[in-house]
Amino acid sequence: MTCRAPAFIVGTFDVDNYGDLLFPLVAGHELGLHGIAVQPASPTSGVVAALSDAPRPISLADLLEGEVPGCGILIGGGNIIHTVDAVVLAEYVAAGASRWAYAGLWLGASLAGAMRDLPVIWNAPGVPFPFGGARRRALVASVLRSASRVSVRDPGSVGFLEATGFGPVPVVPDTVLGLARVWPRAPLLAAHRAILARHGFAPGTRTLAIHVRGRALDGSLPVAAAEPWPV
Structure with a gap:
């Protein structure tokens, strides 16, 4: 169609x-x-x-x-x-x-x-x-x-x-x-390596991305990111 x-x-x-x-x-x-x-x-x-x-x-x-x-x-x-x-x-x-x-x-x-x-x-x-x-x-x-x-x-x-x-x-x-079909893993690897290098992390470092809505925070994002969160 x-x-x-x-x-x-x-x-x-x-x-x-x-x-x-x-x-x-x-x-x-x-x-x-x-x-x-x-x-x-x-x-x-x-x-x-x-x-x-x-x-x-x-x-x-x-x-x-x-x-x-x-x-x-x-x-x-x-x-x-x-x-x-x-x-x-x-x-x-x-x-x-x-x-x-x-x-x-x-x-x-x-x-x-x-x-x-x-x-x-x-x-x-x-x-x-x-x-x-x-x-x-x-x-x-x-x-x-x-x-x-x-x-x-x-x-x-x-x-x-x-x-x-x-x-x-x-x-x-x-x-x-x-x-995952829009952005397959392979093309994202180069971008991920660039992010690691920009922030001083070793190649191959595993990372976790968390999406947080700013308006849902009670305070600033840097302050929230510095908090110790139980896992």
């Missing part, structure tokens, strides 16, 4: 969160094998300046307006299926988008799919909270029924979605596990 227009992938790709920025790379690699390009879409069109290869999303407004051509919409991954105010994300607060940003990622994306008659696929996102209220649950169930395919990444998410009356909802592995 090929598609001349790209598939949109919707998520928080305009926020400085390394893990979420990987989803478009994985989707682009996998769909690229079938001749399909990927266009990220996020609440804003902001780009994470600290990373030269960070995704360059269009905004959800652009996705809804339909000026950018597309052949389908992927929702997720990421723990994004909720309606909580994104007040902890400075990017969304500055853009005046914090109250609707997360709802826009799935409600807005589903609306765009309906308006543009594009298939919508839930690409193994996470659902961190239950949906309270009968009207809200009914709306969520309708959104799920409108999708061409729904999957989530964990059993907890299944429970929250099936509580709306929609189901069954399948669980599939988090799509970021496909990163």
Whole structure:
């Protein structure tokens, strides 16, 4: 299967969160094998300046307006299926988008799919909270029924979605596990050797990389890194 227009992938790709920025790379690699390009879409069109290869999303407004051509919409991954105010994300607060940003990622994306008659696929996102209220649950169930395919990444998410009356909802592995196919081990060895040399470690030293969200720390990253952590 090929598609001349790209598939949109919707998520928080305009926020400085390394893990979420990987989803478009994985989707682009996998769909690229079938001749399909990927266009990220996020609440804003902001780009994470600290990373030269960070995704360059269009905004959800652009996705809804339909000026950018597309052949389908992927929702997720990421723990994004909720309606909580994104007040902890400075990017969304500055853009005046914090109250609707997360709802826009799935409600807005589903609306765009309906308006543009594009298939919508839930690409193994996470659902961190239950949906309270009968009207809200009914709306969520309708959104799920409108999708061409729904999957989530964990059993907890299944429970929250099936509580709306929609189901069954399948669980599939988090799509970021496909990163090993995007960046195979062999090409990374030279980069790893360069990092070891830059920090004065002997060649062949084994290392462990830990991704920590800065906003989740109670204090600075250097202070946290200096703490003795039990293993």
